[in-house]
Amino acid sequence: MKKHNFYAGPAILAPEVKEKASQAALDYQGIGLSLMELSHRGKEFVEILDKTQSHVREILSLSDEYAVLFLTGGASTQFFMTAMNLLDQNETAGYVDTGSWSSKAIKEAKSFGNIEVLASSSDKNYNYIPKAYDIPNNLKYLHLTGNNTIFGTQTKMWPEINCPIVCDMSSDIFSREIPVNKFGLIYAGAQKNVGPAGVTLVIVKKDIVGKIERQIPTMLNYATHIAKNSSFNTPPVFPIYVTMLTMEWIIKNGGAKAMEQRNQRKAETLYNEIDRNELFVGTCNTEDRSPMNATFVLKNENLGTDFLRLCEDAGIVGIKGHKSVGGFRASMYNALEHESVEVLVSIMQEMVKKFG
Ligand SMILES: Cc1ncc(COP(=O)(O)O)c(C=O)c1O
Structure with missing residues (x-):
C-alpha cells in the first residue's frame, strides 16, 4: 500500500532521490564501488560537493559573499556554534522565543555573551509569532526561528534592522523564497527539506566570521570550514550526496x-x-x-x-x-x-x- 509520509523529521524524500541514492549506495556510476567506499578527497566526491554547493547557491540566489558549508552535529550544535563564533562575551544578541527550538538556542547562546530575549510566545504555548517588539540598535545579531516544527507556526515577516539575522531554518529552508541578503547566517539540520539526517547546512556571510576575540576550537570555528571548503575533516559524504540529489530535484521542479x-x-x-x-x-x-x-x-x-x-x-x-x-x-x-x-x-x- 502507498504510504503517505507526514513525519516531522527525518522526513519524506522524493522517490527519484531515493532511487538514485540506492543505486549510489550499491555502485556509484558503474565504477564498481559504493559511494560510501570512496575517498572524500577523490574526484567523485569533490565533484558532488561542488555541485551541491552550486545548486544551493542557485536555489537561494546566493552571492559570493556567502559560504555554503556542510557540517555535522545537527542544528543543535548551531545553537551554540553561532553565538560562540559571532558574539563576544561583552556583546549583545537579540533572540525571539517562538518555541522549544528557539528556547534551546537561547539557553546555549547564554554561555557566550549577553542574550536579550526580545519577545516570546510562551504565554500561549507558542501558538503565535510575536510581531510588535522593540529591537535595540546595539545588537550583534538577531536570532529567529524560521519555522517552529513542533508548534506549527512560521515567521513570515523579516524585520527591518541594522544587524544581520541569524536564522534556524531547519524545517523550512528551500520551501519558500527568502530575502537572503537580510541574513548573516542560516542553519538547517538536513532531515526535513534538504536530505537525510547527518549533515547540517550552514550558509554564512563570510565577513561576519573572525570578528571576535574568543579562542574557538578548530572544528567549531566557521573560519576552518570556510577555509577548507567543508573538508577539514571527513564530511558526511553520503548525506551530502543525497542533499545534492534533493537540490537537483528542487531545481528540476521549478x-x-x-x-x-x-x-x-x-x-x-x-x-x-x-x-x-x-x-x-x-x-x-x-x-x-x-x-x-x-x-x-x-x-x-x-x-x-x-x-x-x-x-x-x-x-x-x-x-x-x-x-x-x-x-x-x-x-x-x-x-x-x-x-x-x-x-x-x-x-x-x-x-x-x-x-x-
Ligand atoms: C526548527 C528546528 N531546529 C532545530 C532542530 C534540531 O535539529 P537537530 O536534531 O538536527 O539538532 C529541529 C529538529 O527537529 C527543528 O525542527
Whole structure:
C-alpha cells in the first residue's frame, strides 16, 4: 500500500532521490564501488560537493559573499556554534522565543555573551509569532526561528534592522523564497527539506566570521570550514550526496518559488478542511500557521484512537502531534505530494460521517 509520509523529521524524500541514492549506495556510476567506499578527497566526491554547493547557491540566489558549508552535529550544535563564533562575551544578541527550538538556542547562546530575549510566545504555548517588539540598535545579531516544527507556526515577516539575522531554518529552508541578503547566517539540520539526517547546512556571510576575540576550537570555528571548503575533516559524504540529489530535484521542479506555490496549495487544502470540519480545530493563530507543519486537535479527544486507526488503514504515517502540543501534526515538506494531503482530508471527512 502507498504510504503517505507526514513525519516531522527525518522526513519524506522524493522517490527519484531515493532511487538514485540506492543505486549510489550499491555502485556509484558503474565504477564498481559504493559511494560510501570512496575517498572524500577523490574526484567523485569533490565533484558532488561542488555541485551541491552550486545548486544551493542557485536555489537561494546566493552571492559570493556567502559560504555554503556542510557540517555535522545537527542544528543543535548551531545553537551554540553561532553565538560562540559571532558574539563576544561583552556583546549583545537579540533572540525571539517562538518555541522549544528557539528556547534551546537561547539557553546555549547564554554561555557566550549577553542574550536579550526580545519577545516570546510562551504565554500561549507558542501558538503565535510575536510581531510588535522593540529591537535595540546595539545588537550583534538577531536570532529567529524560521519555522517552529513542533508548534506549527512560521515567521513570515523579516524585520527591518541594522544587524544581520541569524536564522534556524531547519524545517523550512528551500520551501519558500527568502530575502537572503537580510541574513548573516542560516542553519538547517538536513532531515526535513534538504536530505537525510547527518549533515547540517550552514550558509554564512563570510565577513561576519573572525570578528571576535574568543579562542574557538578548530572544528567549531566557521573560519576552518570556510577555509577548507567543508573538508577539514571527513564530511558526511553520503548525506551530502543525497542533499545534492534533493537540490537537483528542487531545481528540476521549478526552484524555491515553485516549492512555495506547491506548499501553499497543500497547506490551503489541509487548513481549509481543519476549519470547516466540525470535529477538528487548529492550534495556531491563523496568520502564523506554518505551511510545513500543520498542528490540530480533535475537539473530542476520545476519538483520537479512531482517527489514528483510520489514518493507519489509509497508509498515513507520522501524524501524531509532538508531546508538548498533543493532538496531531501533519508535516508537509517539499517532497510530499498534494495527493497525500487529499487522502488525509478524506479521512477527516470520514471521521465526520462516522462520529459527527
Ligand atoms: C526548527 C528546528 N531546529 C532545530 C532542530 C534540531 O535539529 P537537530 O536534531 O538536527 O539538532 C529541529 C529538529 O527537529 C527543528 O525542527
